[in-house]
Amino acid sequence: MEIAVTETDKSPSxxxxxxxxxxxxxxxxxxxxxxNEALEKFERGIKLSRASQQALEQAxxxxxxxxxxxxxxxxSELTDDNE
Numbered sequence: 706m707e708i709a710v711t712e713t714d715k716s717p718s719x720x721x722x723x724x725x726x727x728x729x730x731x732x733x734x735x736x737x738x739x740x741n742e743a744l745e746k747f748e749r750g751i752k753l754s755r756a757s758q759q760a761l762e763q764a765x766x767x768x769x770x771x772x773x774x775x776x777x778x779x780x781s782e783l784t785d786d787n788e
Contacts, residue, residue, distance in 0.1 A: 716756065717753075717756075719757055719760045719761075722753045722756055722757045722760075723753075723757060725749075725753055726750055726753045726754060726757070729746045729747075729749060729750045729753070730750070732746060733746055733747065733750075
């Protein structure tokens with residue numbers, strides 16, 4: 706499933722980006738793509754990865770602002786219960 710987004714369209718949502726990124730990874734892992742198409746998919750995957758990372762950073766910043774407004778200045782680190 707590939708989501709076509711042109712410059713005039715809005716950016717895909719975080720969830721749409723992850724879905725497309727997963728599809729790209731699956732296609733590339735199969736190894737059946739011609740080199741040129743594999744490079745295009747890789748480039749698209751990098752763009753999606755960067756956009757997703759930026760969306761996560763923005764969400765984290767919003768959470769920090771909301772916590773700050775509530776008098777809690779820092780986020781607590783998640784701990785892995787398996788450790």
